[in-house]
Structure formats: C-alpha cells, structure tokens
Amino acid sequence: MTDTSVAAPPERAEAAKPAATREKPPGRAGWFARSALLVLCVLWLIPTIGVLVSSFRAEDLVKTTGWWTALASPLDAAQWTLQNYGDVLLAEGMANSFINSLVVAIPATIIPILMAAFAAYAFAWMDFPGRYVFFVLIVGLLVVPLQVAFIPLLQLYGDLGISRANPFLGVWLAHAGFGMPLAVYILRNYMGSLSREIIESARVDGAGHMGIFWRLIIPLSTPALAAYAIFQFLWVWNDLLVALVFLGGGENSVLTYQLSQLVGTRKTEWHLLTSGAFLTMIVPLIVFFSLQRYFVRGLTAGAVKG
Amino acid sequence: MAQIVLDSVDKVFPGGVTAVDNLSLGINDGEFMVFVGPSGCGKSTALRMIAGLEDISRGAITIGERVVNDLPPKDRDIAMVFQNYALYPHMTVEQNLAFGLQLRKMPKSEIKRRVGEAAKMLGLEQYLGRKPAALSGGQRQRVAMGRAIVREPQAFLMDEPLSNLDAKLRVSMRASLAQLHERLGVTTVYVTHDQIEAMTLGDRVAVLREGKLQQVDTPQNLFDSPVNLFVAGFIGSPAMNFVEAELVREDGPAVAFAGQKLPVPEESITAKEGLDSYFGRRVIVGIRPSDFEDGTLADSGWARMSVTADVTEELGSEINVIFMIDAPPVEHKDTSDLAHDVADEEEAAIPLAGNQSIWTARVNARSRVRPGERINLAVDTRNLHFFDTDSGLAIGHPEAAQVAAAATAEA
Numbered sequence: 001m002t003d004t005s006v007a008a009p010p011e012r013a014e015a016a017k018p019a020a021t022r023e024k025p026p027g028r029a030g031w032f033a034r035s036a037l038l039v040l041c042v043l044w045l046i047p048t049i050g051v052l053v054s055s056f057r058a059e060d061l062v063k064t065t066g067w068w069t070a071l072a073s074p075l076d077a078a079q080w081t082l083q084n085y086g087d088v089l090l091a092e093g094m095a096n097s098f099i100n101s102l103v104v105a106i107p108a109t110i111i112p113i114l115m116a117a118f119a120a121y122a123f124a125w126m127d128f129p130g131r132y133v134f135f136v137l138i139v140g141l142l143v144v145p146l147q148v149a150f151i152p153l154l155q156l157y158g159d160l161g162i163s164r165a166n167p168f169l170g171v172w173l174a175h176a177g178f179g180m181p182l183a184v185y186i187l188r189n190y191m192g193s194l195s196r197e198i199i200e201s202a203r204v205d206g207a208g209h210m211g212i213f214w215r216l217i218i219p220l221s222t223p224a225l226a227a228y229a230i231f232q233f234l235w236v237w238n239d240l241l242v243a244l245v246f247l248g249g250g251e252n253s254v255l256t257y258q259l260s261q262l263v264g265t266r267k268t269e270w271h272l273l274t275s276g277a278f279l280t281m282i283v284p285l286i287v288f289f290s291l292q293r294y295f296v297r298g299l300t301a302g303a304v305k306g
Numbered sequence: 307m308a309q310i311v312l313d314s315v316d317k318v319f320p321g322g323v324t325a326v327d328n329l330s331l332g333i334n335d336g337e338f339m340v341f342v343g344p345s346g347c348g349k350s351t352a353l354r355m356i357a358g359l360e361d362i363s364r365g366a367i368t369i370g371e372r373v374v375n376d377l378p379p380k381d382r383d384i385a386m387v388f389q390n391y392a393l394y395p396h397m398t399v400e401q402n403l404a405f406g407l408q409l410r411k412m413p414k415s416e417i418k419r420r421v422g423e424a425a426k427m428l429g430l431e432q433y434l435g436r437k438p439a440a441l442s443g444g445q446r447q448r449v450a451m452g453r454a455i456v457r458e459p460q461a462f463l464m465d466e467p468l469s470n471l472d473a474k475l476r477v478s479m480r481a482s483l484a485q486l487h488e489r490l491g492v493t494t495v496y497v498t499h500d501q502i503e504a505m506t507l508g509d510r511v512a513v514l515r516e517g518k519l520q521q522v523d524t525p526q527n528l529f530d531s532p533v534n535l536f537v538a539g540f541i542g543s544p545a546m547n548f549v550e551a552e553l554v555r556e557d558g559p560a561v562a563f564a565g566q567k568l569p570v571p572e573e574s575i576t577a578k579e580g581l582d583s584y585f586g587r588r589v590i591v592g593i594r595p596s597d598f599e600d601g602t603l604a605d606s607g608w609a610r611m612s613v614t615a616d617v618t619e620e621l622g623s624e625i626n627v628i629f630m631i632d633a634p635p636v637e638h639k640d641t642s643d644l645a646h647d648v649a650d651e652e653e654a655a656i657p658l659a660g661n662q663s664i665w666t667a668r669v670n671a672r673s674r675v676r677p678g679e680r681i682n683l684a685v686d687t688r689n690l691h692f693f694d695t696d697s698g699l700a701i702g703h704p705e706a707a708q709v710a711a712a713a714t715a716e717a
Binding site: 195197198200201202203204205206207208211215216219220 | 357358359378379380384385386388389390392393394395396405406409410453457
C-alpha cells in the first residue's frame with residue numbers, strides 16, 4: 001500500500017510530461033489547417049479530373065453530357081477515345097510546340113542553376129571585397145519586374161543578331177537572367193548553412209575551390225539545387241509572356257502559346273481544348289510529383305538560415 | 307615529420323581583437339605539444355594559423371624547413387582533426403579516408419594500401435562501406451583520425467578532437483591517441499581546454515591566456531613550478547589553494563595567514579632566488595591539495611594546521627576535504643580570470659563565503675575525517691609556492707624573472 005503510493009507520483013509526473021508535449025508534435029497541423037488543405041485539394045482536383053476525363057471522351061459525348069456521367073460506367077470502352085489527342089498533336093501542331101517547350105525549358109533551367117551555383121559558392125565561401133554588397137544587389141533584383149527589361153533586351157538581341165541567328169538562345173538567356181536572383185539567393189543561403197569545418201577539412205586535405213565546389217558543395221546541395229530546378233522549370237514551362245516576346249508564333253511557338261491560340265480559334269471544341277490543356281499540364285505534374293520531396297525541404301532549408 | 311616553429315606570431319582580427327599576441331614557440335620533431343587554456347585564449351586560432359586556415363598578422367611560422375606564411379593549407383603537408391569530426395556526409399568511410407589521397411593524384415593501389423592500413427589500425431575495417439551518419443560518435447572520431455593518418459603528413463593538428471565524446475569514451479580515446487602517437491611518432495599539435503587531457507597527452511604543454519603564452523614545459527614541471535598564479539591555478543585538479551600571507555622570521559622562516567602560522571624549512575627559502583627579500587612583506591602563498599595530509603597519518607616533520615572540514619568528498623582512493631580559511635579570497639587578475647573561466651564552462655555555483663576562502667586538501671582514504679569535525683592537517687611546506695602580490699609571478703622562478711625583466715623593459 002505504502003509502496004504504491006510512494007512510487008505513484010513520479011510515475012504520473014513522467015506520464016504527464018510526454019502527454020503535454022504530444023498535444024502538438026512538430027510537423028502535425030491542427031484540424032483547421034488540415035480542413036483548409038483538404039478544401040484546397042478538392043477545389044484543385046475536381047477541374048483537373050474533369051479535364052482529364054473529358055480529354056478522353058468523344059466529341060459528341062463531351063458536347064452533350066457532363067464529364068462526370070462517364071464515371072458512372074468507366075468500363076464501357078466505347079465512350080473512351082484517343083482521337084482528341086491525335087487531332088491536337090498533329091492537326092493543331094501541338095506536337096511541335098511540345099518539343100519547343102522542352103527545348104526552351106531544359107536549357108533555361110540548367111543554365112541559371114550552373115551559373116547561380118558558382119556565384120552562390122563564391123558568395124558563401126570565398127573572401128573578396130564587396131561580397132556582401134554584390135549579394136544584396138543581386139538579391140535586390142528580385143523586385144525588378146521582368147517586363148521592364150523586354151525592350152532593352154530586344155534591342156540588344158537585335159544588335160547582336162541573336163534574334164535572327166538562334167531565337168531560342170535569346171529565350172534561354174532571358175529566363176536565365178530573370179531566374180538568377182532567386183537562384184543565387186536560395187543556393188547561397190543553403191550553401192552558407194553547410195558546416196564550415198567540412199570545407200576547412202577539405203582545404204587541409206588538399207582541395208582547391210574547384211575541388212570543394214564539385215566534390216562537396218554540389219553533392220551536399222542537392223536538395224536546394226533540386227528545389228530551384230523544379231521552381232525554374234515550372235516557371236519556364238508555364239511562361240507565355242517571355243516566349244511570346246522572344247519566339248512569337250509559328251514554328252518556334254511553345255505549348256502555352258499554342259494553347260492560347262487553341263482557346264481563341266476553337267472556343268467550344270471542348271474535346272480539343274481539354275486534351276490540349278492536359279498535354280500542357282502533364283510535364284509539370286510529372287516533374288512535381290517525382291521531385292516534390294526536394295521541393296519543400298530545399299526551399300525551407302534555404303529560408304531558415306540566412 | 308618535422309619541427310614547427312612559431313616566431314613572434316600575432317593574430318589580429320578585423321575589428322582589432324588580438325587573438326594571439328607575440329607567440330614564440332618551438333615544437334620539436336615528433337613531439338606531442340598541447341595548447342591549453344580557457345576559452346578565448348587564442349589556442350585554436352594559433353592552431354588554425356599553423357594549418358593555414360587563418361592568415362598570420364605578423365611573425366612567421368615554419369614547418370620543417372619552409373616558412374609557410376603564404377602557403378595554402380593543402381601545400382603545408384599537415385593533416386587536421388576537427389572537433390565535430392567534419393566528415394564528408396555523402397561519402398562512405400572508405401571514400402572519406404581516400405579523399406585527400408585522390409586529390410593528390412596518388413595511384414589507386416597506394417590509396418588502397420594506406421586506407422586498408424589505417425582502417426586496420428583504427429578497427430574500422432567492417433565500417434568501410436558505411437556513411438558517417440550510420441556511425442557512433444567514437445567511430446566517427448576514429449574515421450576523422452584515419453583521414454589524418456592516411457595522409458602521412460609532417461604534422462597532425464587536432465582541435466579539441468575529443469570534446470564531443472562522452473566522458474568514458476573520451477578516456478579510452480585519449481589512451482588510443484597516446485598509443486597512436488607513440489607508434490607513428492608524428493609531430494602533433496593538440497588543442498584542448500581540458501587540463502587533464504593536456505597533462506596526460508602532452509610531451510610538453512603550452513598554457514595560453516588572452517593570446518599570450520604563459521608557460522611551456524613538461525606536465526610535471528608545470529605542476530611543480532608554475533610561472534605565475536594563472537598557470538598555478540589552471541594546472542592541477544583540484545586547483546591550487548591561494549592565500550595572501552606574510553612571510554615572517556621568528557624561530558625560523560614561516561608564513562602567517564588567517565591565524566595560522568606554518569614554519570617553512572630554511573632551504574626552501576634559499577632555493578627560491580629573491581624570496582628572502584620578501585621577509586616582513588606580503589606574498590601570495592599557494593598550496594597544492596596534494597601537499598596536505600591528515601595529521602595522524604603524515605610525516606611528523608610536516609607543519610600542522612587545525613581546521614574544520616565543511617565538506618568531504620570521498621573518492622575511494624583519497625578524500626577531498628573542503629574547508630574555510632579566515633582570509634579573503636586572493637584578488638588578482640590571474641585568479642579572477644580563472645574563476646571567470648570556471649563560471650563560464652561549468653556554471654560552477656561556488657557558495658560565496660564572504661570574507662573566507664574555500665580550500666581543498668587531499669588526504670589519504672584511511673583518514674577518519676567527517677564533515678563538521680575538526681581535523682588536524684599536515685602541510686608539506688617544502689612544496690609551498692610563493693607569488694608576488696602585484697605581478698602574480700612565482701618568486702624565484704627562472705622564467706618569471708625573465709618575464710619580469712621583459713615587463714620592466716617594455717614599461
């Protein structure tokens with residue numbers, strides 16, 4: 001009797017402590033945040049599924065019944081067709097635009113990452129006069145709207161002959177330039193948070209700046225690099241304005257341009273519009289879902305330590 | 307292997323903080339040199355200057371035959387072990403060990419041989435394929451050591467390499483470090499704030515404070531004849547007891563303080579040059595806890611003092627008796643620096659005892675002393691330490707005389 005009464009209080013005290021901390025473990029959102037997220041997901045998902053379903057239905061079905069009716073008998077093969085995609089890709093020229101979009105987006109992602117990674121390393125780990133001032137200047141460029149640069153850039157490209165020789169080069173450079181401030185900012189903050197002793201250890205081990213950069217910094221910065229790559233790729237892929245200004249329509253046009261044309265010329269051809277829209281969406285979806293774990297981690301890692 | 311010479315080295319950080327002040331020190335070939343001192347004393351900065359990770363503001367550092375002031379770390383042929391291991395997290399243990407050799411374009415077979423040898427020496431063979439995250443603290447520490455060993459450098463530089471380990475592991479790693487040094491015989495510079503590590507590992511120990519070298523000597527000599535109050539208080543655990551006393555001559559020489567009078571053998575006075583001029587004046591007397599003994603167990607020739615034991619710490623092999631002395635704690639810049647350091651690192655809550663000083667005596671475990679009881683303590687007065695009340699320098703210490711001469715020359 002006395003034994004239990006003596007032993008009980010510390011036990012209870014110990015049991016109470018974790019319970020108190022269990023109330024709000026880190027990384028678990030409350031019910032409000034969760035329901036808000038749920039609503040957002042539903043709001044985003046329903047039209048997306050609608051687009052997906054419609055894009056596979058025959059023209060007359062799309063025009064007479066709602067897309068959700070197709071879900072009532074999903075196994076009825078007669079109502080599904082690939083005809084829409086065939087039409088959009090070939091007759092409407094989206095296949096060509098799809099390739100153009102890739103030709104624009106891939107180099108426009110790799111070029112700024114490479115350049116920004118070098119710059120970020122220098123800002124984080126090399127001593128040179130004015131390094132803080134330069135960094136602030138570059139990050140300050142984040143607030144400059146890209147529209148103000150169009151006319152000077154077009155003039156410059158015209159003078160240099162870039163517009164005529166290789167219009168894609170102009171788009172790559174424009175995207176690289178516009179993406180650079182954010183890239184430098186994210187990467188510098190991430191690289192700056194790497195352990196100083198690891199880098200000093202490599203210096204003593206015999207590595208120069210290039211060795212440290214390629215063998216330590218780049219492998220260790222993968223989360224930030226991936227996060228920025230996703231960011232830049234999606235931005236470039238979804239961009240209409242820059243592509244329109246520097247590439248225009250015709251054989252060089254990108255998907256976003258082609259889609260906007262489709263909306264203009266085929267206002268009520270829903271079967272074509274939905275498949276065109278889904279073609280435009282598919283690459284960002286793949287990129288995001290395959291790399292999403294880097295997305296959040298890389299961005300927050302860069303943001304927390306500055 | 308090589309000797310390292312620091313010649314009047316200064317380090318002034320931008321902003322004007324002097325971290326290392328006119329440091330001159332020769333480290334012999336194959337020697338294990340320990341830099342020790344409280345935090346912020348410049349010991350790590352000194353090491354980083356040898357490594358080439360910090361610029362040298364003034365003076366010269368020589369490794370082997372070369373002045374290395376303007377050489378980058380990679381060309382100094384040194385290897386460094388960092389406090390937090392600094393392993394490359396994305397590489398396996400094997401890659402970590404091989405990294406420095408690959409950078410030097412060493413043939414693959416030679417790399418393989420050296421990595422294998424080091425792994426065997428450190429018992430890391432079964433972990434070669436693992437990443438650092440999958441290793442325990444002690445294993446990571448061994449990998450960090452291995453990374454230095456495979457390089458076969460002229461010198462090892464170690465910056466508090468054991469301070470991230472738990473106490474037990476630290477002791478065993480300390481022993482392996484000593485063994486390793488014995489076996490490889492490579493010149494080693496080791497930085498620590500732990501005086502026990504310094505005493506057990508160092509062939510010689512350099513005590514630094516505020517960027518200035520206080521004393522460099524073998525551990526035993528540092529313990530037996532510290533050059534000033536700071537070194538006296540820093541080296542040895544429990545720390546030396548200090549009191550301001552008067553040196554008097556009645557039947558024979560004696561020190562008088564707080565109602566106690568301890569006779570001192572005549573030859574101890576004459577052995578310390580200049581001490582006889584202090585008769586009738588005040589000096590700071592230092593007594594090591596280990597120079598006390600329970601009166602009933604001690605040599606009858608030793609001086610006696612009767613005190614009340616406040617606390618007894620029974621350690622099995624000996625007993626630490628903590629008691630109060632009716633004299634104010636010695637106030638000198640050297641001792642206050644020490645107190646500051648203790649408060650900094652361990653938040654040591656010493657109950658302030660007003661106008662009394664707290665002393666510690668280490669007596670034989672057979673002593674029957676209990677807290678609150680009177681105890682008759684014997685003191686080996688042949689081993690008293692005498693310090694000047696103004697300069698804090700040990701009276702009669704040959705180096706202290708030099709320091710004093712330099713100080714007056716500067717003034």
